[in-house]
Amino acid sequence: MFRAGVVAMVGLAISAGAGVALEGGDPAKGEQVFKQCMTCHRIGPDAKNAVxxxxxxxxxxxxGTYPAFAYSELNKHAGEAGLVWSEDTIFEYLVDPSAFLKKFLTDKGKADQATGSTKMVFKLANEQQRKDVIAYLKTFSPDKK
Ligand code: HEC
Structure with missing residues (x-):
């Protein structure tokens, strides 16, 4: 009982810490960063699938679940294996999408599915830009973390 409590508290501390890592994202700056994403993505109430x-x-x-988009197998498999897009997972993903998804699948014991690559060829290394663009994405997913 006591042990379970400690484990739960450590879990909370870790997830709170992960959230803190994304503090300092500025949605207005993120809107500027998103211009790079707009080569391929649309966002907003009337957005349509593009590249x-x-x-x-x-x-x-x-x-891999937005309706009527032809996703890569790698992207779909990661979702089927339990990945959920959150501020934290997108923050990691943007650095190297294919590597992130392959690592996720491998860590889940699904190395056989960790093949090929995602159709998202874009990478965003800059940490502040990733925080800012995620803050912007969040304004279109207001209830989510
Ligand atoms: C060169 C085109 C291109 C650019 C630029 C691009 N993306 Fe993507 N993105 C894609 C494609 C194509 C997919 C679908 C990936 C697949 O099916 O493997 C995707 C998938 C995603 C996904 C997963 C969506 C889902 O429903 O599973 C996220 C999140 C994402 N992109 C965020 C971004 C962000 C944020 C930026 C800008 C910082 C960006 N992308 C820039 C092409 C792009």
Whole structure:
């Protein structure tokens, strides 16, 4: 009982810490960063799929599930294996989408599915830009973390 309590508290501390890592994201600056994403993505109430899927409401989405978009197997498999798009997972993903999804599947014991690559060829290394663009995405997924 006591042990379970400690484990639960450690879990909370870790998730709170992960959230803190994303503090300092500025949605207005993120809107500028998002111009790079707009080569392929649209966001907003009337957004349509383009080269990439609609990103309205992406925080909280199971990867690979936006209607009528032809996702890669890698992207769909990660969602089927339990990945959920959150501020934290998108923050990691943007650095190297294919590597992130392969690692997720491998860690889940599904190395056989960790093949090929995602259709998202874009990478965003800059940490502040990732925080800002996620703060912007969040304004279109207001209830999600
Ligand atoms: C060169 C085109 C391109 C650019 C630029 C691009 N993306 Fe993507 N993105 C894609 C494609 C294509 C997919 C679908 C990936 C797949 O099916 O493997 C995708 C998928 C995603 C997903 C997963 C969505 C889902 O429903 O599973 C997220 C999140 C995402 N992109 C965020 C971003 C953000 C944020 C930016 C800008 C910082 C960005 N992308 C820039 C093409 C792009």
């Amino acid at each position: 990439g899927p609609v990103l309205t409401g992406v925080i909280g989405r199971q990867p």
